[in-house]
Amino acid sequence: MSVSETTAEQRTVLQDPSPQEQRTASRKAGWVRRAPLMPALVFVIIMTQLPFATTIVISFMSWNALRPNERGFAGFGNYAQVFSDSGLRSSVFTTILLTIVVVGVSLVLGLLIALLLDRHFFGRGVVRTLMIAPFLVVPVAAALLWKHAILNPSYGLINGVLTWVWGLFGSENPPQVAWLTQFPLLSIEAALIWQWTPFMMLILLAGLQSRPAEAFEAAKMDGASAVQAFRYITLPHLRRYIELGATLGAIFIVQNFDAVFTMTSGALGTANLPYTIYQTFFVRQDYGLAAAQGVIVVIGTIIVATFALRSVSSLLKEES
């Protein structure tokens, strides 16, 4: 494309000797070039920047829909409340814990499964398709499935299988766990790990398949063991893919609302930030406080997103 640009510009130069005309022409060319981009860009700016600007404004207001007459300027009052409320603090902690556990475990599982699927075996395509399925179940449906069909204490699949296995050994007293009430956060994490492992697996498998064969073969010729080849050849090559998977996954899991809302409704210490904001907004109807919480989440996300953008751009540079 750079070639065609230069020819176009040279032609412009030849046709327009006067510098003034040339400037007008190049400015016009710039707008012609920008025109296809403009509708999308303007639409995105209006639809995303305006709401966030409004959120910032509202975060400095005291505005509770239940007390409409007391609307006014609150200064940093809402922010002070965000940091002094212990419930909110614990929801920050829950969000971080949930994100780290889900991203970490699904990365490790995804890597192991990607290594398995990188081999040749009978029916590899079918297994790959089976592996993708969890990611393609609608998140609310997946959360309902885990809540009612898998983790239900009296007829869920896990307790059912426990009864069946214990029955095989003639036991009448299989362990029956009330997963969602005894291990609420773990249950949500399990459901999310089930959905996100395929995502990590897909990215890491693509990474494995782009691995230069030469270095790997050379290592094997040198008599490197499988573990050494993995440690010194495969893992360094996969580093960017791991970063990309981790950051993209983190961005989506920090924002997770569906699983928490569906499986526990934020009870038993599982309320993460998105759910808490939703509650502040719809139940307490404290708009000012909800907006301040929102701004805090945005700042937190920007920190994570900076890493994501960095790993996306490093892969982008490698490609070009």
Add this chain to the structure above:
Amino acid sequence: MTTPGTSHGTQHQSEPGSARRTDAQEVAPTATAAEADAAPPRQTYRKHSPLSRPNPLWGVLAWVVGLLFASPALWMVLTSFHSEVDAATNPPSLFAPLTLDGYQSFFGNSNAWPSLINSATASVVSTVIVLVLSIPAAYALSIRPVKKWSDVLFFLLSTRFLPIVAAVLPLYVFAVWSGALDQIGLLIALYTAMNLPIAVWMMRSFLAEVPVEMLEAAQLDGAGLIRTLRSVVAPVAMPGIAATALICFIFSWQELLLARSLTGVVAGTAPVFLTSFVTSQGLFLAQVSAAATIVSLPVLLAGFAAQDKLVQGLSLGAVK
């Protein structure tokens, strides 16, 4: 064919490497002279290497893992065809007689069809608008790039990383004020904004595959933007465009937070309808499973159709 990197890698431990290389070439004397010239020694190694020797056990393990991961989804489908009584047994009744009762009670609900139609409308219309806006935008960011095109790309991406929950409040206030609350048009606009950045990124990576020579030829012929897009870009980028469309469709179809906050009885989408199953209602597992299966089916189909381009799409074009 042995790259400098390879020979360099073998240098420090050349003894076993070169010894085995001679071995391997002697072991494979049947190769024709031409093949021996063309094929690098590593080709021979690949067959003998202990790492890539197909061990059937790994294949079996991969199948077990794949089935294990798919089992909750398979269980969901199986349960949806069981009667309510058979669905709620402990241990599970795997071979209970099949019935369509679950589906009948799902479609018997007067909200089921409207919610599916709302979801289809919001997803399909927003996807079409996303395509119309993102193809020209991606053209102006890759094929004939504007100045600072990478800044524009990263700005677009950053808007997608901002948590939706922080924008829900101003959107709700705006929707109440303008009368757009519970209108499908609002969801269409929001889903368009939500998917546009991702679509531009994906599309940019697919358009980058269009050969420069073809674009130059089109330019020499004096083809304008629309004609270039239609007759040069579209044919090459078609699989990518299709994958982008499918992924945007998936994201819109799955979305819960915006739909739950901004719609009610009129414009409620399928995920919103699913939230009516959050609290247990006696024996309803088969009905829940049927609902979850039906709502997930379009996403599963779209995902399997886009399988080959799924990674490239989900990683925003960073991973091929």
